[in-house]
Amino acid sequence: MPQLNGGGGDELGANDELISFKDEGEQEEKISENVSAERDLDDVKSSLVNESENNSSSSDSEQTERRPQPRADLESYEKAREYFTEALRRQQDGGFFKSPHYPGYPFLMIPDLTNPYLSSGALSPSARTYLQMKWPLLDVPGTAVLRDSRSPTPGQLVSGRDLDLTRSRSFFQSNKVPVVQHAHMHPLTPLITYSNEHFSPGTPPAHLSPEILDPKTGIPRTPHPSELSPYYPLSPGAMGQIPHPLGWLVPQQGQPMYPITAGGFRHPYPALAMNASMSSLVSSHFSPHIVPHHHHGLHQTGIPHPAIVSAAIKQEPNGELSPAANTKSPVSTKKEEDKKPHIKKPLNAFMLYMKEMRAKVVAECTLKESAAINQILGRRWHSLSREEQAKYYELARKERQLHSQLYPGWSARDNYGKRKKRKRDNKTDSTPEDFSARNKKPCVQYLPQEKMIDSPASSHGSMLDSPATPSAALASPAAPAPTHSEQAQPLSLTTKPDRHHHFPLLSKPSSSSSSSSSSASSSSYQPTSASGRQSTPPLLSRPLPLASLHASLLSPPSPFHQAALHSHHALFQSQPLSLVTKSAD
C-alpha cells in the first residue's frame, strides 16, 4: 500500500492522501452518507419489522411513524455539513493539510475523530490521546476549523445544551466527565462539544505548544497538567516509569508521561519507546518542543484511561495498582484481585470505528438502540474503503501495542469472567432453522440471485477493504507484525497487480467459527495466494446476519467497492452456491 509506505514518497503519498481527504466527492459522500444512514435505518427497521411481522402487521404507516427525524433536519444537516466541509477545505487549502506528517496516518479525519469520542458527550481520553499522539499537529486545523467555523454563528451552531457543556468544562478539568447524551444530536454537535470539551474556542490543544491559551483571557499560559491527556494514565502510586511509545510525547527530561505500575513495568522500554513507525511519526515532523512538559510525575488529568475500569482507582486515589497481589496469601490475593483494576481490552478497529461513528449515526437518525446502530455501523464498516479501514486497523494496532506496553502482564484472559457470563442459551445447539428464527428473518429469499452472488463481496466488504498490515513502515520492526493487522487486500487482485505479495496475508488464521470450512469467500480471496492455505477471512468468521446482508446489498457500494464487487463477482461465480447456502442459514 504505497500510501502507507513510510519510506520515500512521503510527500507524494501525503499528497495522495490529501487529495483523498480533500476529495471533492467528500461532500457528496457526506450527503450520500445521510441518505445511506436513512437507508440503513430503513433497512434495520424493515428488518426489525420483518422479524416481527409474524406477530405484528406493521403497516407502512407505522414504519413511517418510526422513521427518524424529519427531512428538515436532514436539510439543515446538509447545509451545516457543507458549511463545515467548505470551511475545512479552506483550511486545508490554506496549507494546514498540505501533507500528512505521518504517512501511516494519512487519513486526516479530524472531523470524524471528533465525533466518536464524543458519543457520550465527552471526548474520551483515548480520543484525545489519539489526537495528541497521532496527529499532534494535524488537529490544529481541525481545531482551527472548529473555531473558525463556529465563530461566525456561534449562537446558531451551539445549542443551549452545548453551552451548558461549555459551562461545565470545569467538570472535565476536575476529572468529572459529564456524560451528556444528545438525544437529537445536531450534526455539528460533535464538533462543538469536542471543542467545548477539549478545544474550547481560542484554546489550542495543550500538546501543540508548551503553553496554551487561557480560555478566559486568551493569554498563553503553561498548561495545567489536568489539561493534558495521557494515554493510559495510571494512578501515580507504586508506579514505575515508562517512556511513552511515541517518543515525541515523552517529556524530554525524564519526566514520566505514563507512569505505570511497578509490577507492570520492570524497565523502561527505550526500544519500544520508538519503533520504526513511531520514529517516522516523530522524525522531523514533531520536534520535542511541541511536547508539553510535565513537571511532576503525577499523571496529568487523573482521568483514568478507558481501558481501566477500576473501583480501586476510584477508591484509591493514590492508585495502588498492585499487580503484586499474586505474591500474597490466597485470601488477600482475592481481596487484591477485587481491588485490582479492571484493565479493559484495547479496542479493536471496529470498536474504534464504532466509537467514532456512533454519534454520527445517532445524529443522522433517531435510533438510540445500540443494537440497531451497531448493525448500521457494521454495514458501514464493510462499506468503508480500504484506506479508511486501514486507519482504524492501524489505530487499533497502536492501541494494542501501547496497551501491551503499559500492561505487559495483562492478558485478555484476565477479563474473562469479569462480566456476567453471557447467556448463551441454545445458540450452539440450535438448528439453523432455530438460528434464523431466533435471530434474523431470512432475507436471502428476497434477493435476486445475482445479488446473492455478489453478496459476499458486499457484505464482506471489510474483507475487501480491510487493510493489509497497515504498512511495512508502520509495522514496527521491534513489534512483531501482529496477525490481527494482517488483513487481506483482495482488491489488490484486481487493481493492484503488484500487490500480490500481500496475498500471504490472506492466510490470517481464522479467529472463529462457522463459515470457514465451506466459505466460498475464503477460497476466492486467495485465488493466487502463495500460501495456498485455505484461510477464513475474518469477516466470514461468523454467519452474516441476513438482515445485514440484505441491507448491505442495498447499500450502494463505493466506487472502490464496485470495483471490488465486480472482481469478486467473477471470483464468486465459481462458488456461488456455498455462499447462498451460507447466507440461507
Next chain:
DNA sequence: TTGCCTTTGAAGTGC
C-alpha cells in the same frame, strides 16, 4: 438493577 441485544476484531481455550 441487571443482562441482552448487535456489530467486528482480538485473543484465549480446548481439542
Next chain:
DNA sequence: GCACTTCAAAGGCAA
C-alpha cells in the same frame, strides 16, 4: 491449526 468463546463500546429495553 481449527473451532469456539469471551470481551471490548453503547444505550435502549425487558425481566
